[in-house]
Amino acid sequence: MRAKFLLSGLLAAALCGPALAQTTPTEKQVVDLSSKAIALRSVRGEGNQTGKVAELFRKALIDAGWKAAEIEIVPVDDTAYFIATWKGKNLALGPIVISAHMDVVDAKPEDWKRDPFTPVVENGYLYGRGASDTKFDTVQAMVAVMELRKAGFVPERSIVLAFSGDEETTMITSKVIAEKLKGARLVLNVDGASGALDEESGKPAYWSWQGAEKTYADFALEVTNPGGHSSAPRAENAIVQLAGALTRIGAHHFTPEVNDITRDYFVKAADFVSDPLLAAAMRAFAKDPTDKAAIAVLRGNPATIGKIATTCVPTMASAGHGLNALPQRATAFVNCRIFPGHSPQEVMAELKAVAAEPAMTIRQIDPEFTTASPASPYDPVFVGAATRAIQSAFGEVPVIASQASGASDSMWYRALGVPSYGASGTFMRESDDFSHGLDERVPLGNIGKSLEYYRLLLTELSSK
Ligand SMILES: [Zn+2]
Structure with missing residues (x-):
């Protein structure tokens, strides 16, 4: 993994000739x-x-x-x-x-x-x-x-x-x-x-x-139903149930927070940002991570949204097995980037609560390949x-x-x-x-x- 450029997406790009190679x-x-x-x-x-x-x-x-x-x-x-x-x-x-x-x-x-x-x-x-x-x-x-x-x-x-x-x-x-x-x-x-x-x-x-x-984590979300003929719908439909859960997860925001590292970043990187509104939001958030106006600006920018909180986003979904059949299974994957100091288990519990769908199961994929780190x-x-x-x-x-x-x-x-x-x-x-x-x-x-x-x-x- 290489994630290098902290101002990625914030600076304008312009190409020009590279420096000459050295020869010692x-x-x-x-x-x-x-x-x-x-x-x-x-x-x-x-x-x-x-x-x-x-x-x-x-x-x-x-x-x-x-x-x-x-x-x-x-x-x-x-x-x-x-x-x-x-x-x-x-x-x-x-x-x-x-x-x-x-x-x-x-x-x-x-x-x-x-x-x-x-x-x-x-x-x-x-x-x-x-x-x-x-x-x-x-x-x-x-x-x-x-x-x-x-x-x-x-x-x-x-x-x-x-x-x-x-x-x-x-x-x-x-x-x-x-x-x-x-x-x-x-x-x-x-x-x-x-x-x-x-x-x-x-x-x-x-x-x-x-x-x-941030800690990388993938979760699999699933709803299963007995299925049946599409001409005789039941109250419970796996696709509708999972879609409802995903909509709620998609609209959910994890609590914004700041640590010593991101505080230093926001204060110093603000000097390089040409948009005065964004620069002001970065400085304000560093001072007070509950500042609602600053959060709204930082959340609205793909280059800063990941720096203020855990983010989770549905990335893949599949469901059903026939055009004329009630779905027996609906599955989706949610990818999370977890703010330091929180565990995947903690985030999984929050997703489950936000989904508010009793029929939905949730599990972490390949938990052994990752670990929470402060x-x-x-x-x-x-x-x-x-x-x-x-x-x-x-x-x-x-x-x-x-x-x-x-x-x-x-x-x-x-x-x-x-x-x-x-x-x-x-x-x-x-x-x-x-x-x-x-x-x-x-x-x-x-x-x-x-x-x-x-x-x-x-x-x-x-x-x-
Ligand atoms: Zn690498």
Whole structure:
């Protein structure tokens, strides 16, 4: 999952030429290693090459001075996870974990202009499935750690590279890794939030870090009837009953709320919003999440509705078995994005109550693939270090907290009480973000600055 651009949908887009590619040996190493990783089709299912990505990364670390015993690659089903530990001076301190995933969403070559698994560098961009989600960033963070170790830096806290192998699908390895590393001081997830480049100038506009994400949950709703001939209707009709329940659910609003992360977002992001009514509503809601006028404005905007409350929406429905038969079954699916701090069970109970249809059953689909997770704290140690590192590498850009509407590996750490922060060192134009989509790409113009950011951030966080 990659849910990056906090102002998505709020800013006007305008395309223009990309920055030039860089050529220092370390920057070249980032492009080479991420290209090799993109060429490996690390998609769950037959022919999954996630294990080969792990081998590629192991070799790179060993070439940079890691010992074989410091790197663990564990196969799980057709995938694998990867944990490389660089021990700090004080093993009593919780480590700093760099979290990423090696798998990618599948891509159909026939739909792409370029083959998704043949990396191409063109006009200052690296193209390929996994470029922006999230092989390039994984490699940048890894190369920054290699540079620190090669330079003779010794951290106080251990620095652990922890890469899952099924973040885009079942998250089994994500869950296992989080459990193994639950003693960590904090997690830096390169797959989450990041920097935005100004659409026109291509200069860094702002940087966001992700401190919370909503919980994904699907529910199946069903009404069954005995059925019968359509010429002899009964009082109870499964389609009518379920349609009534769905109408009530569709009209329902969960209680708006704010946390430290979304408050910071609303206050700071309001400065970038051109619509004065929307900007005022963002500021007002941050101050008072019961402000009815502000809620109405934020609810009316697809870019902000998901940031103020849990949302649930019917997404699929099917019913009946014959044009001349009373329906025996009506089924619908409702997809929810749950505000941090609430469980799927709690939301399911609210949906059941709102549906007010005694004949309707409701159950959660695949509950094992998800978990409720609280927002990570607004930790001044992390925010301070990240702000200094970003501003020293990229200049005085605003730093804004964000809450994602999707899920990443961070949720498994947060569910265990380990603070996790999306903290990607990549800056992109919003119009260049094609994560999970066609012609996925990442701009190569800022590798040197991104490496500097990661080095500064890791140096500071691992030293205290
Ligand atoms: Zn991702």
